[in-house]
């Protein structure tokens with residue numbers, strides 16, 4: 014996986030990459046195909062910006078690098094560490110748009126009426142609040158509202174504006190539910206994911222002093238995967254960088270795969286209009302894939318209409334042909350894929366004995382369109398005793414036991430978070446019944462205070478039995494006490510002690526075993542809990558790292574600080590980056606990454622391009638699916654298998670499956686050699702000539 018490159022010696026760069034890195038005095042857009050070293054430009058540019066003298070001489074805190082996922086952020090920090098050392102890298106603001114939003118709101122959100130310890134709700138929390146606010150038990154209805162409200166928010170509309178624009182009865186209802194939803198979020202001091210972009214935008218747009226502060230602070234903003242930003246993110250970027258607009262964006266219109274979530278290529282088209290002094294730099298050499306793989310990718314994407322003309326070539330040699338694979342059904346496909354990997358690895362072990370870099374399982378990945386496709390591969394890998402991890406799948410943080418603990422941490426952070434209060438007070442059960450909570454809820458509603466605040470109110474005593482009241486008070490005191498300690502506890506070691514003590518206090522292990530009939534399941538849940546504790550502790554910092562020969566301690570954070578950002582993390586993948594395991598991933602989650610050996614699985618009509626049984630698929634959707642195929646193909650460095658099913662499961666039956674049109678579009682029968690793309694050929698010849706000329710020049714120099 015690309016983590017190999019983290020420790021690589023000083024990275025070389027071609028002239029175009031160098032030009033992008035050295036361009037400092039106006040905005041810069043690197044627009045280039047997959048594997049051309051765009052992300053490398055960002056990492057190298059960070060180092061350049063920090064360089065005293067000829068560089069820009071910026072301090073780490075003056076630079077923000079925005080990546081698309083937390084995983085990519087972690088990887089970029091690793092790469093930056095290798096270049097500038099752990100200590101300096103720790104001060105860089107390397108984050109996603111969402112975690113940048115957290116930072117802005119935590120520092121300055123008070124002018125919007127948000128306290129620094131606001132909670133961040135995940136998608137499930139939002140669904141249940143909407144169900145409650147809309148007075149329905151229908152989860153599907155709640156999710157429809159969620160979708161609509163999210164779209165409105167992304168378009169900068171609040172509930173009042175949404176209501177005045179509503180076209181149908183359904184939209185009117187959704188707008189009314191949105192109003193209740195807004196009120197609840199304000200009362201809970203909570204925000205949802207859309208708010209993490211929308212509120213910082215509002216903050217910067219409406220508060221000049223805050224805007225100026227950030228514009229002075231951030232002297233260079235770098236954005237990776239720019240093609241997948243949405244309209245609000247672009248607005249936010251514009252306000253962050255200010256009128257001078259010193260930023261570097263890198264992206265590839267052919268890899269835009271989040272249109273369904275509001276990302277828009279308009280952002281690419283707008284850049285040159287909004288910044289007339291924009292320097293656009295193309296990159297044309299692909300350093301990732303063999304020619305066989307790259308040719309297949311180029312053929313597929315050539316079918317889409319071109320927004321920007323691009324060429325992409327590789328001098329890594331022809332390599333193994335792209336392998337077409339077939340499975341009779343899902344299980345068979347999984348077995349074949351695993352057998353294929355085992356054969357490849359046998360070969361590698363023979364060729365490179367004792368070279369774990371080339372033979373480790375983390376050189377292998379299986380990519381698919383939808384999460385549910387992972388299961389047969391997991392089974393087959395388990396059967397073959399091959400270690401694996403599923404990334405981009407059901408999130409670790411969606412597991413009930415982890416949500417329980419997160420609710421507790423959220424309550425510590427923000428006592429006004431009523432949903433967190435309700436979950437924490439009832440998990441594990443502590444003899445506080447629904448009736449008591451109902452009374453507490455009524456009281457809180459009447460006095461417009463949070464449940465936690467209501468609990469300590471003197472007049473509550475009149476409406477509750479002594480026993481019930483004592484139970485609530487015990488809980489409240491425990492939370493206060495724990496919160497106090499969590500605020501004082503910095504660094505991983507102490508954090509771990511505190512968190513384990515907490516689990517013991519609330520008897521969480523017992524709770525798991527009491528509520529789970531199957532002991533094995535309970536044990537697995539408990540293991541998850543311990544993993545989670547380790548993970549939180551690790552994020553509290555204070556570890557000793559080797560930094561260019563010196564040992565340094567990473568910055569320490571309190572448990573409370575760490576608690577706030579937990580809901581932004583969707584997988585433990587960051588922690589597992591270097592594990593020696595096969596990666597199973599959706600195509601969406603594979604963006605920006607690379608592996609030596611890749612199989613694209615289930616490449617059939619209906620899956621890729623994906624289509625719902627009932628719905629028509631529009632030409633725009635096909636184009637986006639084609640870009641997804643392009644992303645998939647270009648993740649592979651040395652070998653690529655493309656697998657299609659002959660039959661697939663539909664309910665309990667098998668139906669015939671049709672290979673994806675994208676397979677034909679790869680034009681695999683057109684080999685390399687004589688049928689080489691003329692542009693590619695020309696370029697190759699030019700390169701060869703240039704190399705010869707350089708050799709001659711070097712030889713001449715040697716004579717002088």
Ligand code: ATP
Nearest residue numbers: 018025026027047048049050051052053300301605
């Ligand atoms: P994607 O579009 O998939 O995000 P990218 O354009 O960001 O790809 P990188 O991930 O930066 O490409 O680079 C692809 C691979 O090529 C990496 O392994 C990187 O280390 C390597 N690479 C990039 N530039 C060079 C170079 N000038 N010389 C050698 N290797 C390079």
Ligand code: MG
Nearest residue numbers: 051052237605
């Ligand atoms: Mg990249």
